[in-house]
Amino acid sequence: MPELPEVEVVTRSLDSLVKKRRIVAARLLRPRLAPDTTPRKFAAKLSDARINFVHRRGKHILFDLDNNRTLITHLRMSGRFLILSNGNADPKFTHAVFYLDDDSRLIFDDQRHFGLMKIVETAKLHEAKEIAKLAPEPFSEAFSLGYLQGVLKSSKRSIKEFLIDQTKVCGLGNIYASECLFIAGVDPEKRTDTISPRQAARLYEGIREILREAVDLGATLPIDPKDIGGSIYGNGPETAWRVYDREGEPCVNCSRPLVRLKQAGRSTYYCRRCQRS
DNA sequence: ACCCTCACCTGCACGC
DNA sequence: TGCGTGCAGGTGAGGG
Numbered sequence: 001m002p003e004l005p006e007v008e009v010v011t012r013s014l015d016s017l018v019k020k021r022r023i024v025a026a027r028l029l030r031p032r033l034a035p036d037t038t039p040r041k042f043a044a045k046l047s048d049a050r051i052n053f054v055h056r057r058g059k060h061i062l063f064d065l066d067n068n069r070t071l072i073t074h075l076r077m078s079g080r081f082l083i084l085s086n087g088n089a090d091p092k093f094t095h096a097v098f099y100l101d102d103d104s105r106l107i108f109d110d111q112r113h114f115g116l117m118k119i120v121e122t123a124k125l126h127e128a129k130e131i132a133k134l135a136p137e138p139f140s141e142a143f144s145l146g147y148l149q150g151v152l153k154s155s156k157r158s159i160k161e162f163l164i165d166q167t168k169v170c171g172l173g174n175i176y177a178s179e180c181l182f183i184a185g186v187d188p189e190k191r192t193d194t195i196s197p198r199q200a201a202r203l204y205e206g207i208r209e210i211l212r213e214a215v216d217l218g219a220t221l222p223i224d225p226k227d228i229g230g231s232i233y234g235n236g237p238e239t240a241w242r243v244y245d246r247e248g249e250p251c252v253n254c255s256r257p258l259v260r261l262k263q264a265g266r267s268t269y270y271c272r273r274c275q276r277s
Numbered sequence: 278a279c280c281c282t283c284a285c286c287t288g289c290a291c292g293c
Numbered sequence: 294t295g296c297g298t299g300c301a302g303g304t305g306a307g308g309g
Contacts, residue, residue, distance in 0.1 A: 003302065032285095059303075076303050078287080093287085112286045114303065130304095157280080166304080173302055244302090265282075267300085282308085291298085 002075045004138070004171025005214030006229075007059045010081060013223045014061065015054040017083055022050045022101040023065075030095040033108070034117040045069055045119045046098065058134045058170040062125070070122045072130060073108070079115035082107045083225040104225075135170040138211055143169075145204045152192040152200055159195065159203075160188035160268050171211060175244045178269045180206040182243045187275045188261060188268045199277075243269040 002010070026046040028039040037045075049065040056062065061081075063071040073079075082091065084105050090097065091109045096117065098106040108115065120128045135151075136142035151168045152159075163169055163177040172180065181188050184206035186199050195203070242252055247260040251271040261268045 006302085074303080076285095077301075110286090111288075112301090114285060116304090155279090161280095164303085175302055264280095266302095280309085282306105284306085285304095288301090290300085293295105293297090 002059055002079070003173035003176050003214075004059060004211055005176070005218055007056055007061060007075065007171075008215050009218035009221070010075070010228050011054055011056040011061050012219070013228045014063075014081060016223065017225055017228070018051050018063075018100065018106060019053050020050065023047060023098050024101055025099045027097045027099075028095070029097065030113065032113070033095045033110070033115060034119070036118055042096075042117075042119065046071065057131050057137070058166055059173075060130060064122060068122050069119050070125050072116075072118045072120060072125075072128060074116045074130070076110070076112070076114035076116065078112040079108065079110040081228045082109060083228070088226070133167050135166060135168050138169065138171050138207055145201060148204050148207075149197065149200045152195050155192045157192055158188060158263055159186055159190045159192050160263050162192045163207075169207060172207065174266050174268075175241060176210050176214065178244045179210045179242055181268075181275060182270060183210060185275055185277075187277055188263065188270050190277070243271065245269065 023046050026043045028034055028042040031039055034042050046065070049067040049069065052064040052066055054061065054063050059074060061073045061075070063073070065071065084107055086103055090107060093109050093111045094107050095110050095113070095115065096108040100106060108117070118128065118130070125131060136147065148169070152162070155162055155168070160177055160181060163172050163180060164174060178188070180203065184199065184202040186195070186203060243258050246258045246269055248257050250256065251258055251274055254271065254273045256271060256273045258269055258271055261270065
């Protein structure tokens, strides 16, 4: 489920629900969730640590601990966090359990088994390879129009593939990339090195507008500790995407049927009339 | 250094 | 109803 807005919403929920809680014990049920360590070491590094706060970098959720370590987590496709109280059984695909000092449990559940966790020294967090290569945060000053224009010129890939490359722009995934291209009016197959300054400026605004809109939407949703999924879509027609998953439906601008395209093995949705160049 | 395909899993919607 | 197929919001490894 997660692109930047969903991860941001999950992060905020987690921060409000587990900040200052102490991890009494931790269990890694599926060792491959944290391939750099063993279940025993994983538990030892987390046991007795207090969670200072929970924050986000790109699509990673980071638990800052008071033992000078940070737990890096990635939901990938189907990872979810839940907080359960005594009496509630673990969900079917529970891969890690964190027992908290208020007798609740923080659960990591992941149907498709793609999620990842890693524990690092907080002082070296920025050196961790998953974090080090990420592009600047879209809402940071470092993510400027000049930055975007520079990286656009340095690639020859299609703009759609470029937008989901986390080392170029971080936080966009397959859904919001289509959405950004639509509101910017850019053809998903356009090569990035041929994008005009005007188009670059529209993309720059589009990226931030789409992400901001989705984060704001998610921020208004009630927090359900039993399902901190951060699901922003599917909450009613007002949250529907403009183009994603709408093949054949009329474009909201021009009513022409939207089309689906395959790029790098993944679906892109767009309007042939509104995104011609 | 780039680009592309595949692999990692389970479940769901679809057509026969 | 059952079975096969293709698809799913992410990313890294490994090939060319």
